[in-house]
Amino acid sequence: SQTIHQWPATLVQPVGSPLSLECTVEGTSNPNLYWYRQAAGRGLQLLFYSVGIGQISSEVPQNLSASRPQDRQFILSSKKLLLSDSGFYLCAWSVMSGGPVEQYFGPGTRLTVT
Amino acid sequence: EDQVTQSPEALRLQEGESSSLNCSYTVSGLRGLFWYRQDPGKGPEFLFTLYSAGEEKEKERLKATLTKKESFLHITAPKPEDSATYLCAVQAIYNQGGKLIFGQGTELSVKP
Secondary structure (H helix, E strand, O other): OEEHHHHHHHHEOOOOEEEEEEEEEEOOOOOOOEEEEEEEOOOOOEEEEEEEEEEEEEOOOOOOEEEEEOOOOEEEOOOOOHHHOOOEEEEEEEOOOOOOOOOOOOOOOOEOOO | OOEEEEEOOOEEOOOOEEEEEEEEEEOOOOOEEEEHHHHOOOOEEEEEEEEEOOOOEEEEEEEEEEEEEEEEEOOOOHHHHOOOEEEEEEOOOOOOOHOOOOOOOOOOOOOO
């Protein structure tokens, strides 16, 4: 069965510090991978998605970047954090298909920028 | 512009009191509509996928239905453990990479 991991689970970082959040998927190959941010515990905002190694699409211009160095690894980074970067970050994966495909989410990382 | 609107924002029910959550969507060609459950501090958990108008899916006390403009999540005789935020999302035909557009969610609270 497939499993998705995220770490760390919680993170408190000062403004201006760098960020690296990691997501890995087990039990599947060549998945689509996604990074979302959820503010105030409600709607999810898609930040980045990737359909393959080294292929990153950005949805929202911002202070963050993403990379996919391996097939089942997705990394979210920032060189200098802003207060507005605080939130709940979720990684998700889906299979590649021409039809409707659901996404499966990881446990999330709670980021607080102080 | 593709859009998903969920109502109500919050719903409080007594145990056993059935009700429905609404998800209205605007999309240029629907590939699929998805329902998720999210518990506080956790990632969303997939519940249902609906593909075409008239389709229904059931799981325990939950039943999801789909029309051309909206979807309903019916909760029959809810229990306190059904308390969670329920998220609706749509996937458009032309979207690359299987992207989902989420609504803001409905926070359901079921009191014993």
